[in-house]
């Protein structure tokens with residue numbers, strides 16, 4: 001039978017897998033055929049196996065050739081990032097060899113880690129689009145990589161090639177010459193099943209049609225710890241977003257579970273394929289909300305044969321800052337809003353704690369004195385024209401001028417010469433105007449006095465104290481919060497890059513003596529400790545002092561990318577938009593989000609910062625309206641909750657039914673642990689994959705032990721579930737989930753839309 005009829009407990013509601021799921025697409029007539037017998041299925045599998053064997057045989061030959069090529073030293077084209085060969089760099093190879101060479105090198109990774117190198121087949125009849133022609137049949141296989149045989153005939157077409165487009169775009173209404181679309185299910189090199197969709201009302205006699213539809217099969221299976229690619233079942237409307245122009249801003253919007261993330265990731269793979277030179281050398285940056293999210297999606301691009309994408313969570317975008325925690329919503333809101341820039345600007349222009357407030361010395365026999373007001377003036381003047389870390393020379397001359405003004409006796413030139421070489425001047429500048437690491441400046445703001453002073457007119461006294469307390473907390477625990485990364489980035493842009501101290505010139509005799517002391521069994525030890533150098537480059541062993549932990553690594557100037565892909569964009573604070581904007585000044589963007597799931601309270605301010613990051617580039621919008629994740633029963637429940645408070649929420653249509661409604665449990669007497677344990681135990685019986693207990697912070701400690709029930713169970717806070725999904729969830733005290741977050745019901749909506757198959761909701765009785 002065709003994919004339009006499904007058997008089993010789970011059924012497809014709104015659409016058949018043979019029809020494109022978008023409601024924008026016309027619904028298709030359901031072609032009817034007889035169900036294939038098991039003998040026919042076995043025969044079809046054997047046919048496909050024969051082709052897959054051919055592909056693997058070609059790859060084995062190619063692998064041998066690749067070995068020879070490498071032995072010949074022809075692998076000059078290896079890129080250091082992926083170890084792969086760039087096609088265009090392999091001038092000594094025929095294109096076929098280059099393609100196959102790549103394929104051979106990637107094959108082992110793809111085979112061992114992912115499903116099916118070859119996953120699709122199209123049976124085409126080119127006379128369909130041209131009635132004047134006789135039947136003109138072609139069989140085309142689609143896979144993760146392109147492979148050709150010795151005669152340069154394609155054995156497999158890369159899923160991103162134009163010749164593969166019909167695999168994703170053909171519908172019974174617009175068949176694009178496709179008679180039958182077949183998805184091959186493989187385990188390594190073995191074909192274990194096939195699923196067909198017929199694009200014409202009647203299958204020609206020689207085409208057997210098998211299976212219940214690949215899409216439903218994919219949606220019904222249980223969820224593991226990581227997202228899978230959807231390369232075999234991309235739907236037409238998704239394909240349009242994936243293959244959209246690489247230029248400008250591509251926005252992908254849609255409600256929960258509509259495939260926005262997975263589509264965006266396939267788009268990244270497509271961009272690399274369509275313009276490898278531009279996107280591999282320029283780089284693609286993929287940014288998501290949390291480290292849990294990046295861990296969840298990190299396999300998708302490698303499974304598509306692409307390794308050269310930079311994947312970062314928002315707290316991890318700035319080199320030298322690795323955020324491991326979230327601030328309270330109140331503090332995060334403060335740190336994310338643009339007014340914090342005034343505080344940072346003032347802090348960046350300040351002197352370090354314990355810097356001297358006046359300069360005194362004897363220069364050229366004269367007592368020189370520069371007092372605080374003059375020093376302040378110098379500071380302001382220099383910073384008007386220079387970034388602080390690049391202004392050592394300017395500040396030194398300004399100080400020399402001020403010193404001369406305080407003396408005005410004798411020869412000016414001689415005074416200036418002496419001043420420049422004066423050891424006390426060096427020592428003073430080292431203390432008063434050192435190179436400053438942006439992270440250190442942020443840590444200066446652990447001092448409540450300093451924050452109140454710089455925050456005057458910008459932050460209320462309470463807000464100032466809250467900010468200072470959060471920096472004190474960082475100093476106590478030795479870790480940054482996600483919101484801190486954008487602040488460090490802002491400060492780095494103000495201060496300029498930290499300059500390395502010039503290497504000390506060594507005298508001739510020293511070089512003779514010191515070079516290669518190791519031959520005498522002596523390890524060379526630096527004679528003086530450069531405080532900044534140790535702070536920024538980090539020590540070899542992991543530091544245990546919290547301050548050193550915060551200052552590990554080095555804050556580099558932001559890398560610029562050819563393409564920036566932002567997921568869960570509705571949650572970015574204005575400061576985070578600015579942080580990404582610095583990395584995407586010359587890039588095109590793919591931006592993915594759903595306003596109804598927003599946890600950032602000020603959408604207007606974030607919108608402005610986002611517009612600034614994008615500039616005036618052309619825009620295109622793709623809207624996804626089919627929910628592939630949640631069973632309809634679960635999504636209906638979630639939709640009711642969000643609609644009550646967000647009437648304009650973008651509500652998609654769920655395509656799958658389980659016949660099982662979410663279970664509501666009234667918890668008496670605060671027995672949350674007992675109730676959650678019972679719920680998890682039931683769900684462990686009901687689903688095969690992952691289960692999340694999503695709890696507000698109030699019960700987090702009490703419920704943590706649930707994770708010991710099974711390695712399939714995790715306990716997680718609502719915010720951290722952004723972008724993730726599970727087979728089943730237990731939602732603890734939904735009203736408290738809304739109450740504890742400034743995102744309110746929107747964050748609850750996120751929590752309620754994480755489960756694919758089962759959901760239990762615990763409420764106080």
Ligand SMILES: Nc1ncnc2c1ncn2[C@@H]1O[C@H](COP(=O)(O)OP(=O)(O)OP(=O)(O)O)[C@@H](O)[C@H]1O
Pocket residue numbers: 215218219228229230233234235238254255256257258259260261262263594628629722723724725753
């Ligand atoms: N064409 C498809 N074939 C198979 N599975 C699909 C397809 N499209 C989406 N899915 C699955 O649907 C689920 C939801 O996708 P995804 O996480 O990308 O949605 P999302 O719109 O980003 O969700 P949210 O906004 O809730 O985070 C995933 O398991 C994904 O693999």
